[in-house]
Amino acid sequence: MSESAVVIAFLCISGGFQDAYTYNCRDEVFANAQTGNMVLMGQNFAMGNWYLGIRYLLPVLAFAMGIYAAEKIRGLYGQSGRIHWRQIVILLEAAALFAVGFMPRQVNLPANMLVSFVCAMQVQSFRKLKGSAYATTMCIGNLRAATELWCSYRFTGNKETKKKSLLYYGYIGIFILGAAVGGIMTMALTEKAIWMSSGLLLAVFFMMFRKE
Template structure:
């Protein structure tokens, strides 16, 4: 007997994960190579650099890393507000609202000169926080699209468990994570190359990737009713 089908919004599809992860890798490489060696996504790196400059008394560099951290926290806070306010909105998914804000921020960043790198990094960190807080799993598997450390841990954990249990589902999940890591690396490579060639405006390519994801989310996919995820 064929399982009943249900329409599901594609906010957890692997295709969307590819677009978002490419954009995530691109943004991190762009901010580091084109915006004063600050990480838009990898806030752990910013915390390390902040602590290092505090220890060395480089007070003029402290704000370079402190402000993106503050912007990241603000991005998480605003995302939760958007989720609460629009989670039952029928015309558009609340995650698409998040993507629209991200796209707008990246478009503005592309116009900012080098003298405003601090503002550019704050805006990108804010956008990153919104993305990482809104898109947490794909195909039911928790996964990040803006950083790799959690994905690396999960991928290797699943691989080890597969070798112990021979559960093919664990191998599938492990490959899922490694694939996302590879896509992130491809996005970072593209971000590095385009930053060198196009400069500040290269971030618009990341905005285009997010726009593709935004459009993709208007498409519904049929899935077995038994596997339908609860709309978050």
């Protein structure tokens, strides 16, 4: 179920939403795109803007911690028969994002760190779409895979390859839709807009009680 089209669609919407939320509401920091944070971090450190550099450094470190946490959960609960370890990850994500909605803008740095931590747990735990590698919180790898598959289709005419390519492109569009909705809702609801992403994750949690 964790590789199903509907679960990945919900996670893509949530991933795009989170990036738009932190950029528009939390000091223009990216929750998911840590490459952007690293570029801005290096630029600010080089210019002597130490506080701004740290503002981008800490979410990067939180992202790394989120990867570690997801792997730790998998190690502890990977063989559990009562609940899937990915459901534990999703439930923790939803709870963390719900808490972020209560955090005022005076504590944007801890809020960004918490969202980055959540995104890392998600990208580490959900890495496939119908058996193919896929990221639900960023698009660069998906765009590369989609275009590579399309090029292969143009050479071979393989319709299955074409189908996979279009699937990748389609889910990139779903991620963009999530970002668009996130931007609009953040303008309307400010800090509390992130609760919509928390709701999407809760929906995924209940979906995953089905085996397939």
